[in-house]
Amino acid sequence: MTTVSVVGCGNMGGALVAGLAMTDDYDVTAIDLDPDALAAVADDADRTTDDIAAAREADIVVLAVKPKAVDAVLEDLDLRGDQSLVTIAAGVPRAYVADRTDATVVRIMPNLAAESGDMAAAATETGITDEVREMLDAVGEFAEIDEDHMDISTAVNGSGPAFAFYLIDAVKQAGIDGGLDPEQAETLAAQTFKGAAETVLNDERSVSELIDAVCSPNGTTIEGMEVLWDSDADQAVIEAVAAAEERSRELSTQFQDE
Known part of the structure; x- marks a missing residue:
């Protein structure tokens, strides 16, 4: 079973938690400082916590925070080199995140239909692993793109x-x-x-x-x-x-x- 930690349980993070909960292949930890956000995903997550250190135990970590919070979260996110970090922060380049972590970083732009398994997502060709591909497949359809096309993808399938x-x-x-x-x-x-x-x-x-x-x-x-x-x-x-x-x-x- 693949372990996933979702850091940030707002609309998009919560949708991923719910979508992964529909399968039997993922053990999901929801991480957020907001108790209301954790309460909202409690029925779908295997566990909830406000301790970001829990992410270090996951195979895949999903960074689902607003762009303005990325720096602060990355400072506290101590990941291993054999982990995958999936960032969905709009407008934040993959390299910007990769420079601030030891994990392998892939940038994606999903949408809220992940909640029902009908997500459309774009993922950067750089950094994507088979483990991440399988996770994206579990909640919908995705296309691997050059990061130069991430802005138009954000508009097409994100908006x-x-x-x-x-x-x-x-x-x-x-x-x-x-x-x-x-x-x-x-x-x-x-x-x-x-x-x-x-x-x-x-x-x-x-x-x-x-x-x-x-x-x-x-x-x-x-x-x-x-x-x-x-x-x-x-x-x-x-x-x-x-x-x-x-x-x-x-x-x-x-x-x-x-």
Whole structure:
């Protein structure tokens, strides 16, 4: 069984704890100074503690703290050379962390769907080990990327869930406007997006080909697609991703200058 310590049990750290708890392959220690954060993950973690020294006993340590807390945590995090340190601190370069620990460091950008085993994550090609690959596989899908692409990954799969929630809510509202009650509309909208995503992942056809497959001539779907094709909806989404990417670059500047 692989032992994992998650340092920082906020939204993302907590999601990883919950996702790993769904498997029988991981023994998880949750570490945080905030008793409320530990209480929130107590049902999923094998143990909780405010003692960061516990991380030294883990095979994999996940650094799930805010960027501004990275320096302070690394000062107290005394790891061995045979451990893997997985950092998810947005904007903090892998090398910045690697210079401050003996552990092998890999930088990842996951998302909150780790909680249900549906995470999308990017991981740096440098520093990743088979043990870390197996852990990421346990909570979703991941892609190994050059770290130069981490800012766009942060925007696509890190910020992307919020953009998807926004679109789901729009489709839900259309259902409500058409007479469905809110619960019915939310179920249908959310499950439709979930099913569409699964189709994209599992079907060999391109997204454009899948759209064509749903759009029967003179049917209902193509009428709706004509509205979208005539709008700037796609450009608005592209601009939202670009804005998130730019913010990721801004966050990393303070660490790159050191």
